[in-house]
Amino acid sequence: MQRMSQLFTKTRREPPKDEQSRNAELLIQAGFLHKEMAGVYTYLPLGLRVFKKIEHIIREEMNNIGGQEVLLTTLQDPTLWQKSGRWDDAVVDNWFKSKLASGGEVGIANTHEEPLTALLTHFVSSYKDLPLYIYQFQTKFRNELRAKSGIMRTREFVMKDLYSFSRSEEEFKQFYEQCAEAYMKIFQRVGLGDITYRTCAAGGSFTTGFTDEFQTLNKAGEDTIYVDKEKKIAINKEIYTDENLSKLGLRKDALVEEKSIEVGNIFPLGMKYAEVMGLHFRDEGGNEKPVIMGSYGIGLGRLLGTTVEVFADDKGIVWPASIAPYDAHMVVLDGKDEEAKEIIQNMERGGVEVLYDDRPDVSAGEKFADADLIGIPWRIVVSKRTVEKGVVELRNRSDGEVNMLSGSEALLRVMNSNA
């Protein structure tokens, strides 16, 4: 149980005036985030809890497809990036670079293809050492000229980036599809599955062929996509041509134009990095070959911000149960603290995490408004009235349904919604 009287953050009556995006407005107003500077946000206790739940879901799904977790470094040796041609600011325009006290420069990592490929040259030599799927949760730094989408596009953000290392095109494609499925599971688990589409997109800087984005329908999105809702796939406006539609087997009249947020992407990298870094393996016939790579990214803050944009209503945030900072928000009124604590103890025995609004000098109205703003799936009220009736008031944040239930009935309802 976290007592709100002891939680150091407070909600604000008004959203901050310097934010242009709904996600940052709400997350700051409700005390999940603090803005350090444009595009740079601190995670406060409630925000960090949501962040860690998202991280946990992604980690489980990455481990399920054979991912091995590492933690690469932020400081980057320029010589690695010179090999791939990506050190030059004319090629990659969002580097943060710094001087090294002992002489020379260091990069502040914006991605990790180069160091991971170089690292693997120490461990991979034979076909027996492959395939490998290696991932991390690591902070990326991008020197964006503008940052105005709240936590959707920031200068500093944690990304889950996985890189695949395969022996053949077939082996690569098999994992690529497996990872695409794992991504859909992740979006399903965080509550965005029904409105998230695998979307065919342009190659970007990584490759010349198509790549896949995962796009969540939302009017706040920066992207425009054409969605085939029946086939559950989409195509990015960037590559929306008759030729590409026919390549992809899509028919114009089945497509709907939508605004969307890119919540993940997967890229074939081909042999580019393996070739420049010298990551080769000997195949069963003794021939030396470069490793075939792929890249698979999900930005955790972006995903968190997207769930806020998608589910929030005019009263505040509405968290999906799987990533809510707490499962239940207990509001105690009329000094019924002992009764509330007993209910909470039972809930905690059932594995339910409770935020407890025990603030003595705050009105019922303010407590309810804060509960709506913070957006925990279930609000429980214990008051003089409920205690007299031997019940609690259980309210669902998403649909507003209110029920008067015994403590154990309420517990069951909350537990079932988490399952």
Added chain:
Amino acid sequence: MQRMSQLFTKTRREPPKDEQSRNAELLIQAGFLHKEMAGVYTYLPLGLRVFKKIEHIIREEMNNIGGQEVLLTTLQDPTLWQKSGRWDDAVVDNWFKSKLASGGEVGIANTHEEPLTALLTHFVSSYKDLPLYIYQFQTKFRNELRAKSGIMRTREFVMKDLYSFSRSEEEFKQFYEQCAEAYMKIFQRVGLGDITYRTCAAGGSFTTGFTDEFQTLNKAGEDTIYVDKEKKIAINKEIYTDENLSKLGLRKDALVEEKSIEVGNIFPLGMKYAEVMGLHFRDEGGNEKPVIMGSYGIGLGRLLGTTVEVFADDKGIVWPASIAPYDAHMVVLDGKDEEAKEIIQNMERGGVEVLYDDRPDVSAGEKFADADLIGIPWRIVVSKRTVEKGVVELRNRSDGEVNMLSGSEALLRVMNSNA
């Protein structure tokens, strides 16, 4: 279970030639770390597991004393640091700084007093909002001129830093002692308690009075301390004067000179940061006062490296059970994989984590050498000989004791050693 045949790291026959410290030599040779550049190390899967176990222990103890976890940012707004006078390279000589694409500079955080104090001005106004204890696990960057102590002193490292915010000297001191006790619990839990001393030291850059360091006795240490083993306290050589000894009630003839590694430190910060950042509160009489602060740090990589330095022997690393990457290291020989897997399944039901050396084309001798190098507390061998006798061979990494036991006896032995 993690199969070694699938783990992408491999042990090396020889330690790397470019390391001057035993901790980095062993951690690289055994596949826990990879060196990116001087003072910058990637955590590989085994290393990351140890790191996360240390993090978990520290988090539990910080939560136990009322700590609230946040995640501050790496990118720092210079204006905050100009207020405290710590932006200037002449004052703080180990900044990494970078240009911002939109104009101006950013700092790459080396500590977090300024941003956290500034953040709290949004949440603290009354004595009712205090005291507060706020912590994070965050990467610090220090532009060290030299880096040669392996992971003991690096340019990039994760630190648990907690800051206390109190209303009075008494309230501050009470928490300071409580945190000192929590620190001793942490060092006890990671296995260093018996040789770690609370050590009186000079104020450093933070304050003019004494501060407390936690020093672990080890010949690889950079510090020299004088230890009173009976009283379980010590004094740093820096302040070893007759005057200070008498202030601290220490007698010269009870002290022994020792080399040691600083594994933690706690500092009074006074009102310095509160005053420059404007962090004030109104007391019960309505008077405005600056908040009294303290700072409490533990470097996770430093602690990890220290356990390696302290416990390693000539065969490799020896992990304390509480932070070992796995609890047991199963070596299968003579193709007895089915039998080994059955033992592992029972172990996992008992909550024991197993690294499984299932490599088919590696000799018994190499497998044993790797087990010694990696340093997991218990080695279990399943071979033709053990299967015939209906036992497993259980060997303790630390004292070398070998026992032939039934699978369930071995499980109990491993479980008990973890308790």
